[in-house]
């Protein structure tokens with residue numbers, strides 16, 4: 006009998022999210038303690054965002070990771086993870102329908118605009134069922150300007166329409182791959198500090214918080230209606246110290262304040278007892294293409 010092998014897609018982020026870590030993946034890889042390459046461990050991401058590191062870890066260490074916990078304070082985002090995990094078929098049905106409708110309007114800019122803003126309004130009402138709400142988030146992410154996610158203080162998504170002609174809205178293969186990989190993942194929607202309750206035995210935390218802005222105008226951390234200010238960065242550093250005292254390992258990424266001001270020792274002061282590494286990373290969330298480029302970022306660990 007001839008067995009034909011169906012190649013399954015590799016799961017990758019299903020949404021574009023500010024601070025996506027695809028550029029830093031090889032650097033974070035190097036920081037994984039060697040003990041985790043040989044034994045079973047629990048993996049926790051308190052700030053999962055788009056999940057670039059998560060998907061990489063789940064595929065690379067699939068034989069070693071026995072427990073996975075992801076968390077984000079953004080309810081719309083975690084609802085989307087949960088929907089892909091629990092109702093991917095329902096989600097694909099809605100997205101493929103909307104994709105057909107949206108593409109059919111490609112030569113009618115006014116009708117297309119009307120369609121987009123109607124969906125944005127529906128998303129902001131937050132009165133649809135969970136699967137529709139997840140579909141709305143993915144639809145908006147795929148069709149909005151620059152594919153970014155930004156909300157105002159009232160938690161209303163406020164990004165205008167983008168100018169993609171026929172964007173891919175329903176990436177069925179990837180959604181199914183993400184569905185498979187999420188089956189054993191616990192998805193939480195709360196504050197990062199709560200994730201410590203889920204650690205046990207060999208545990209690795211990867212923390213990718215909203216970056217500390219290099220200056221007031223470069224600030225982009227509106228993933229939710231609450232600002233992640235310096236007091237939050239200090240609370241996070243205390244959390245990392247707590248994880249360390251409990252005997253667990255962590256890796257944390259953040260912006261490098263020395264890019265803005267070489268005298269700025271904010272993270273050196275907070276994480277002086279740990280290892281701070283500067284790595285090159287390409288940032289691409291800046292809407293001004295001239296301001297995109299290479300910057301150093303920090304990777305801090307307790308090994």
Ligand SMILES: C[S@@+](CC[C@H](N)C(=O)[O-])C[C@H]1O[C@@H](n2cnc3c(N)ncnc32)[C@H](O)[C@@H]1O
Nearest residue numbers: 024025026052054055057078196197213215228
């Ligand atoms: C930089 S993003 C993560 C990027 C992600 N790792 C990636 O590769 O795309 C930071 C995330 O932290 C979340 N966040 C902000 N404050 C939080 C808090 N107090 N507890 C948990 N998550 C929080 C935001 O909603 C956002 O999704």
